[in-house]
Amino acid sequence: MCDPAIIPGRSAVALALLSLCAALTSRAAAEPGLVKSEFIYETAPFPSCHASTLVETRAGLVAAWFGGTAEKHPDVCIYVSRQADGGWTAPQEVANGAGFGPQRWPTWNPVLFQPRTGPLLLFYKAGPSPSEWWGMLTTSTNNGKTWSVPRRLPDGILGPIKNKPVQLANGDILAPTSREGRDGWRVYFERSTDGGQTWTATPFLNDGRQLAAIQPSILLHGGGVLQAVGRTRQGRVFEIWSQDDGRTWGDMTLTALPNPNSGTDAVTLKDGRQLLVYNHRADRQRNFLNVAVSANGREWFAALVLEDDPSAAAEYSYPAVIQTADGLVHITYTWRRQRVKHVVLDPAQLVLRPFREQVWLWPKQ
Secondary structure, three states: OOOHHHOOOOOHHHHHHHHHHHHHHHHHHHOOOEEEEEEOOOOOOOOEEEEEEEEEEOOEEEEEEEEEOOOOOOOOEEEEEEEEOOEEOOOEEEEOOOOOOOOOOOEEEEEEEOOOOOOEEEEEEEOOOOOOOEEEEEEEOOOOOOOOOOEEOOOOOOOOOOOOOEEOOOOOEEEEEEEEEOOEEEEEEEEEOOOOOOOEEOOOOOOOOOOOEEEEEEEEEEOOEEEEEEEEOOOEEEEEEEOOOOOOOOOOEEEEEEOOOOOOEEEEOOOOOEEEEEOOOOOOOOOEEEEEEEOOOOOEEEEEEEEEOOOOOOOEEEEEEEEOOOOOEEEEEEEOOOEEEEEEEOHHHOOOEOOOOOOOOOOOO
């Protein structure tokens, strides 16, 4: 496509094509591992969106997010789009905050999850605010084409709060969750031993104030060793470890990776490495979005810059990340609160570089 030999003449069009080809070639060379970048939709029946989630089904990828006038507005609903015929289907509303009395509430933070057996699960929250919301669940038996009537989760159970659950070797589903209330921001985990029919919860795992943390992701290290990482108000990504498949957890600590009080997501790759998507800043700005990789969950290396916008008003946030059966990594995230962006990576092609001594400085391309 970019062979100068096939572009005849020296016309303005030819020179423009050559310039474009050079730019594309330079960008590809600067971003090894980047396979594809696209928007899930170009137009939608809502002006604002946020908090996407992603899952692989037998029929392909399914994505969901919340959309409406703006976050917290009562017209905010849960939308779903499926990969079909080489593209994404138009956003489809599958849940809203009606039916809880005379007041219609906003919906929040959908999370898709496909257990090894049983229907596709779509968790979300409904309610006036994160401190008062409750957990909801709808299911699909046809890979996201149609959905059941949503049902409320039992009192005290919120479901996965932003990031996907994991299904352990024994079949247990472990959901990473958290609460934002009068006692601060506190992480805990919910477990189901019967495919999501019933749930139990661990105690809170941090004090909520000295270390205020929410929205964990679960990483698998083998032999019952789990690691969770996520968002804090302390300017850095937190981590916490379990040695018994998440039944008990150690002390929560801060990693060296920065966090501007913004959502992260992470996934354990098939080759055993850990991959994290996050905003590599500590100053509350969300105009950088980055990928880091670790062999052991403790020492992280810079892998890719997904977004790097000098405008402080720009926002690229709330990533969701999975690895599909073909080995590729798929990421969705909020693009300026206007659209949902989908990026595909080949993790085998990522070039890892050490961070500078000042960890908040991302290595230049």
